[in-house]
Amino acid sequence: MSTPTEIYTDVQLAVGRSFEQVRRARNLGIIYLILAGVAAWVFTGHQGSATFNLDGGRSFGVAATPLAWIVAGTLAVLGGIQLARGLGRWQSAALAAAAVVFVFSLLAWAAAPRSFAFVGMLSQSITFSTPLIFGALAGIMCERSGVVNIAIEGMLLNGAFTSALVGSVTTFWVGVVAAMITSALFAWLLAWLAIRFKVDQVIIGFFINFFVAGLTAFLDNRVLSSNPGYNGVDTLKPLKVPLLHKIPILGPVLFTQTIFVYTAFALVAFLAWAFRSTRWGLRTRAVGEHPKAADTLGVNVNRMRYRNVIAAGAIAGFGGSWFTANVGRFREDITDGRGFIALAVVIVGRWSPVGALSGALVFGFFDALKDKLGFLKTGIPGEFIGMTPYIATIVVVAGFAGRTRAPKASGQPYESQ
Amino acid sequence: MTAAIAPQSQAPDDHLHESPWIHRLSSLRLTSLAVLTALVLGAFIVALSDIDKVKHGDIGGMLTTVKDSYVALAKGAFGSWRGWSETITAATPLMFAGIAVALGFKAGLFNIGATGQMLAGGMAAVWVGFRFDLPAPIHVTLALLAAIIVGGAFGGIVGLLKARTGAHEVITTIMLNYVAAGLALWLLKTSEFQRPGRGDPVSKDIHTSAKLPSLFGFLDRSTLEIRAHTGFLLALAAVVLFWWLMKRSKLGFEFRTFGANADAARYAGMNPGRLTIGAMFMAGAFAGLAGGSEILGGVTQNHATTGLAGNVGFDAIAVALLGRSSPWGTAAAALLFGALKAGGDQMQVDTGVPVDLVLVIRALIVLFVAAPALTRIIWRLKDKGTEGGTPLFRGWGS
Incomplete structure (x- = not known):
């Protein structure tokens, strides 16, 4: 005679799933049903059709209420399958698809019976995600080699300030280079104190954040505000990629952006490839996972860490200058905690460049959504839309935590023996 | 794996308390030198940012600027009853929130969420403050209890998430700070909270019966400039409570053991989930009190706005780092930072040197205290022995 727990365990063994996986699958099923409920209760509330404006005067209309019912039904079915027997290897794909149709239904509901600039919003999402991509890449570079970088915020802020000050006195791109160099110096300080003196890396990270926040605010109030000539650069204009920018929808969203966006995408692609297939990438990962083994095989662990951390600083400095380029000047606390969001993106993206890109895009999307829904007056308070990405991050981190593989x-x- | 980890103390405590007096003195000397170094570097920053004088090479003028700023800073912090009052007013929330961060560190948890927990506690206190009509002592007590419970719950969520799913507290606390800000903004626009006739997010005023008495009530009551309130006494009591919890109670011992070595704690039969949730609840409760005392002490003019937590939550991290998470160290660090804040405000009024200088000095103090080796190099000291301590960060794994 078996107890229920034993039977449960037997069933698990039969399908080859652990308790952990079963629990996660069940939670996922519940999330589907909750989303289905929201779609059925809330998104069916607006009559009429929503007009999604695309580029070049094109647009398409969607009847909000029927769409909401279809989405609710689909999500309910997915949730049912998930609860009954799991979606197996389709789990991730199904979740991503469900998220997309859910958000689409949300947009239709919010906009009905009016219209809104759909392509404009997508384009803005990418703009908003740019600094997060650079910040997250800076975090990944450090962490993959075994150094925690809590100082992303400080390095971004320093980039913004330095590029504004130096860029105003000289030219914009000289300012960007100065931003990269100074942020790399802060990164060097992080590496030096962490490696040479073994100071706790979190403390150094917070020191950099506090120091940069204080110093830039101080200099902004004491020097820049009374000398406007020191704080004003040209805002960066979007560059159209030849031919590609003519593609409908994708053209204005992906190929009519500033040089920062293209650099971010290129850097993600480069790092994703480099981590996987270059000597540098393999050594970096070895140093971050098992430094002793790497050392035994002749890799200079600490030199590897110095190099990566300093490069990460330069990346964050470059990303920081985006803030200045975006509005044309520096102001106090212009980064507004984006460096900490980037830190979350590192973890949600599971320490991979492509994962970080996806995470950053989601945050960028919700930033843009908050902007747009403010216009549309949906009745749901903007504060809740604003909270969505943060709550979603908690859900994702809680859901994935068992599966994350942080650099050990x-x-x-x-210290080599 | 242990070979790759830096040498660290094995006892569940930091070195300050297991060292003999001579080490304490040496540590005190290092801390004083760290403060001095930070002030000297701050002086350089003040001098070099005086652009006009730098352009004219007016070194004497630059020195005068530095002297005037630091004199104003000292006067603002300790030069008058008002100075002391401002120092205490600024130190009060830092002490509560500093304990919230320090307690987390002791239990091996990095609480970046003091801002959100403080906001939650402050909102709870203001609601009890304006919603009910009760006799004074009961009303204040209830409002403080509400701050403790709601702040604690906000911290407890983090512990629960970590215990149940392994979600790292650094991420969840940062995210919950934003969630708290969003919730507070939304609440302050509801008819329950929003002051009638106002369009911006400002709460109703708390009733007089919910106010914490003034600390210097024996002075001339008509001088409204004396803002210090009895929340400071509560903060001191919280420090003693924190000391008692850590040094004298079984739970505190478990926190410290868990913080120093989670595997050892598990092996000794302690319940990691319970400890994580308990530590985060208590941390949240202390941070909630920071918010509650700001509201009930009248520092925020008796009402709540979204800015009620200010930067206290992040400053509290610096306080806990500087105080090395010990009760008395945290209290002293909060007083020092409070004095810098009060003095900095006066400095800005008197000399026009922005109060943000104080942030730079604070950051440098934290650096030099965290890296005694740097301080030793600068001052050419030889002795050793205060290095080490439990690392704050133990990887992202659960």
Whole structure:
């Protein structure tokens, strides 16, 4: 005679799933049903059709209420399957598809019976995600080699300030280079104190954040505000990629952006490839996972860490100058905690460049959505839309936590024997 | 794996308390030198940012600027009853929130969420403050209890998430700060909270019966400039409570053991989930009190706005780092930072040097305290022995 728990365990063994997986699958099913409920209760509330404006005067209309019912039904079915027997290897794809149709239904509901600039919003999402991509890449570069970088915020802020000050006195791109160099110097300080003196990396990270926040605010109030000549650069204009920018929808969204966006995408692609297939990438990962093994095989662990951390600083400095380029000047606390969001993106993206890109795009999307829904007066308070990405991050981190594979040696100093 | 980890103290405590007096003195000397170094570097920043004088090479003028700023800073912090009052007013929330962060560190948890927990506690306190009509002592007590419970719940969520799913507290606390800000903004626009006739997010005023008495009530009551309130006494009591919890109670011992070595704690039969949730609840409760005392002490003019937590939550991290998470260290650090804040405000009024200088000095103090080796190099000291301590960060794994 078996107890229920034993039977449960037997069933698990039969389908080859652990308790952890079963629990996660069940939670996922519940999330589907909740989303289906929201779609059925809330999104069916607006009559009429929503007009999604595309580029070049094109647009298409969607009847909000029927769409909401279809979406609710689909999500309910997915939730049912998930609860009954799991979606197996389709799990991730189904979740992504469900998220997309859910958000689409949300947009239709919010806009009905009026219209809104759909393509404009997508384009803005990418703009808003740019600094997060750079910040997250800076985090990944450090963490993959075994150094925790809590100082992304400080490095971004320093980039914004330096590019504004130096860029105003010289030219914009000289300012950007100065931003990269100074942020790399802060990164060097992080590496030096962490490696040479084994100071706790989190403390150094917070020191950099506090120091940069204080110093830039101080200099902004004391020097820049009374000398406007020191704080004003040209805002960056979008560059159209030849031919590609003519593609409908994708053209204005992906190929009519500033040089920062193209650089971000290129850097993601480069790093994704480099981590996987270059000597540098393999050594970096070895140093971050098992420094002792790497050392035994002749890799200079600490030199590897110095290089990566300093490069990460330069990336964050470049990303920081985006803030200045975006509005044309520096102001106090212009980064507004984006560096900490980037830190979350590192983890949600599971320490991979492509994962970080996806995470950053989601945050960028919700930033843009908050902007647009403010216009549309949906009745749901903008504050809740604003909270969505943060709550979603918690759900994702909680849901994935068992499966995340952080670099094992992250945060631990190394001393060769 | 242990070979790759830096040498660290094995006892569940930091070095300050297991060292003999001579080490304490040495540590005190290092801390004083760290403060001094930070002030000297701050002086350089003040001098070099005086652009006009720098352009004219007016070194004497630059030195005068530095002297005037630091004199104003000292006067603003300690030069008068008002100075002391401002120092205490600024130190009060830092002490509560500093404990919230320090307690987390002791239990091996990095609480970046003091801002959100403080906001939650402050909103709860203001609601009890304006919603009910009760006799004074009961009303204040209830409002403080509400701050403790709601702040604690906000911290407890983090512990629960970590215990149940392994979600790292650094991420969840950062995210919950934003969630708290969003919730507070929304609440402040509801008819329950919003002051009648106002379009911006400002709450109703708390009733007089919910106010914490003034600390210097024996002075001339008509001088409204004396803002210090009895929340400061509560903060001192919280420090003692924190000390008692950590040094004298079983739970505190479990927190410290868990913080120093989670595997050892598990092996010794302690319940990691319970400890994580408990530590985060208590941390949240202390941070909630920071918000509650700001509201009930009248520092925020008796009402709540979204800015009620200010930067206290992040400053509290610096306070806990500087105080090395010990009760007395945290209290002293909060007083020092409070004095810098009060003095900095006066400095800005008197000399036009922005109060943000104080942030730079604070950051440098934290750096030099965290890296005694740097301080030793600068001052050419030889001795060693205060290095080490439990690392704050133990990787992202659960």
